[in-house]
Amino acid sequence: MPAPAPQSSVPRDTATLEAGQFADEATAKARCPSDTVVWVNLPSKVYHFAGTKSYGTTKRGAYMCEKEAIAAEDRASKTEKHP
16 A cells, blocks of 8 residues: 655645745745745744744745745744754
8 A cells, every 4th residue: 555645734726825935945945046945834924944843844834035035024933043
């Protein structure tokens, strides 16, 4: 019996993503090679850094360039340090 496919934390309907929001980390890194890529929890507007527990794991979120996340009035998690 094959293993079940891993659950993705990215919205299945990528049409719901807005400009500057990406379904995968590689696309975000290509968009902003000189900026930090963060995972934004869309409902809470809090973003997380790579290597942290919540990076890429919240139910509704997207990868973004940190500068674009800040411009969208998202904020860094208070419990994480900038890499």
